[in-house]
Amino acid sequence: MDDDTIAALSTPLGRGGIALIRVSGQNTLDIINNISEKVPKKVIPKRAYHTFIVDKLKRIDECIITFYKEPNSYTGENVAEISIHSNPFIIEEVLGLILKNNARGALPGEFTYRAFKNGKMDLIQAESVNELINANSKYYASMKFGNLEGKLSELMKKLRGNLIGLGIKIETIIEFEEDQFLDDIDIIYEIRESLKIIEKILLNSRFTEILDKGLNVVIAGKVNVGKSSLFNLLLMEDRSIISHIPGTTRDFIKEKIHINGLPFEITDVAGMDKEVTGSIEKEGIKRSYEKIKKSDAVIFMLDASRELNETDLNIFNSTKCKERLVVVNKIDIANKKILKQIRSNFMKEKIYEISVKKNINIDVIFSFLNGLVNNIKNRDIDFIVNYRQMNLLKRLDGYLKTLINMIKTKKSNAEIIAEEIRSAIKVIAELTGDISNDEILNGIFSKFCIGK
Ligand SMILES: Nc1nc2c(ncn2[C@@H]2O[C@H](COP(=O)(O)OP(=O)(O)OP(=O)(O)O)[C@@H](O)[C@H]2O)c(=O)[nH]1
Numbered sequence: 001m002d003d004d005t006i007a008a009l010s011t012p013l014g015r016g017g018i019a020l021i022r023v024s025g026q027n028t029l030d031i032i033n034n035i036s037e038k039v040p041k042k043v044i045p046k047r048a049y050h051t052f053i054v055d056k057l058k059r060i061d062e063c064i065i066t067f068y069k070e071p072n073s074y075t076g077e078n079v080a081e082i083s084i085h086s087n088p089f090i091i092e093e094v095l096g097l098i099l100k101n102n103a104r105g106a107l108p109g110e111f112t113y114r115a116f117k118n119g120k121m122d123l124i125q126a127e128s129v130n131e132l133i134n135a136n137s138k139y140y141a142s143m144k145f146g147n148l149e150g151k152l153s154e155l156m157k158k159l160r161g162n163l164i165g166l167g168i169k170i171e172t173i174i175e176f177e178e179d180q181f182l183d184d185i186d187i188i189y190e191i192r193e194s195l196k197i198i199e200k201i202l203l204n205s206r207f208t209e210i211l212d213k214g215l216n217v218v219i220a221g222k223v224n225v226g227k228s229s230l231f232n233l234l235l236m237e238d239r240s241i242i243s244h245i246p247g248t249t250r251d252f253i254k255e256k257i258h259i260n261g262l263p264f265e266i267t268d269v270a271g272m273d274k275e276v277t278g279s280i281e282k283e284g285i286k287r288s289y290e291k292i293k294k295s296d297a298v299i300f301m302l303d304a305s306r307e308l309n310e311t312d313l314n315i316f317n318s319t320k321c322k323e324r325l326v327v328v329n330k331i332d333i334a335n336k337k338i339l340k341q342i343r344s345n346f347m348k349e350k351i352y353e354i355s356v357k358k359n360i361n362i363d364v365i366f367s368f369l370n371g372l373v374n375n376i377k378n379r380d381i382d383f384i385v386n387y388r389q390m391n392l393l394k395r396l397d398g399y400l401k402t403l404i405n406m407i408k409t410k411k412s413n414a415e416i417i418a419e420e421i422r423s424a425i426k427v428i429a430e431l432t433g434d435i436s437n438d439e440i441l442n443g444i445f446s447k448f449c450i451g452k
């Protein structure tokens with residue numbers, strides 16, 4: 001099956017300037033010769049040929065064809081990239097013509113699978129192709145590009161080299177002196193250095209999902225404090241209904257926004273006043289508290305024009321364990337006595353005075369949101385691992401720790417230590433795909449789109 005020549009549309013199906021069809025495999029050259037007017041038999045690789053797609057002498061579309069000669073192509077095989085006008089009917093016709101000329105439709109991810117099989121990239125890089133395409137934020141995309149560039153792969157290569165070196169040292173001991181113990185401070189230092197890097201990656205990766213999906217931030221407060229007003233301001237659109245009537249928002253509303261390329265999921269909830277009687281309102285309040293519980297952070301809003309009450313205190317207490325920003329809204333119509341009351345009730349808390357309506361001090365909201373991400377983001381690392389990689393790195397972490405222990409305590413002989421090193425090297429090979437099975441590969445490549 002790997003010998004088949006495959007073809008697929010690599011751009012989204014729809015109307016647009018250009019659609020790109022990719023062909024890969026041994027029949028590629030014949031195919032482009034058969035379906036186009038002006039690609040010479042002695043085609044020059046990587047040259048763009050302006051020509052026409054023809055079916056039985058009838059021109060179907062104008063096109064640009066670029067041929068890449070193996071192994072200098074994306075897949076490592078002969079590849080052609082055919083750019084035509086993006087119209088679903090033209091695409092279907094051209095693709096149909098290609099398939100009639102000894103090619104079959106590519107499976108999801110099959111181009112990248114071939115690139116991996118032909119050694120153009122390792123498994124970590126292959127996975128990152130799809131992750132990059134599907135990234136939901138600028139930050140996540142740039143991290144995934146780090147993986148594609150091979151930053152994690154390089155690290156794994158280096159680590160593998162270190163371990164192999166260590167293995168050889170130990171094997172020599174085994175050969176010459178039975179039951180020898182290994183005592184080498186340099187070796188322990190080297191393994192420790194690798195461990196440090198792995199632990200940093202793991203720490204960073206705990207936030208992989210958060211950063212892809214967006215940090216969940218809830219705007220909480222009693223009715224009518226201005227929650228929906230702030231929500232709309234952050235979204236830059238009139239998403240939530242705002243009114244002077246208390247209890248306007250009865251159910252939560254969740255929307256995604258990006259600040260500096262980082263995703264946030266902001267939730268506007270119903271005001272949480274204890275004294276409401278209606279069953280819908282009660283359900284709304286229940287949901288508000290649930291949303292707080294599940295959130296990553298909370299913006300807790302007070303009202304500078306109305307007396308502090310029990311609801312304010314209840315909400316404050318429910319957000320104790322959360323990353324929290326406390327703001328007093330409506331500072332434009334603040335009542336001095338109330339501000340004093342608020343300050344004396346929240347003595348230990350840093351409270352920011354804002355007005356959503358008059359756009360006063362709104363910067364604090366953005367600083368808070370930015371700060372949340374800066375807290376969790378490890379700036380030294382420019383790639384993020386996925387769950388498969390994370391689990392393997394955890395296993396590797398375990399092996400390396402055991403290894404240090406074995407060497408330090410001098411309780412294990414060289415034979416056992418060598419075995420531990422072999423296990424660690426095997427984990428690295430699984431990470432990079434040097435060892436893999438069909439099930440793992442299927443799991444990875446079936447998630448790709450067709451044409452990649
Ligand atoms: N003066 C003043 N009024 C504000 C400010 N922010 C919001 N408001 C007004 O306060 C009222 C309530 O605003 P909303 O945003 O609907 O408040 P909410 O907290 O979502 O209210 P519920 O959904 O009922 O819980 C509206 O009339 C807003 O125009 C502000 O900074 N200053």
Ligand SMILES: [Mg+2]
Nearest residue numbers: 227228248249
């Ligand atoms: Mg509201």
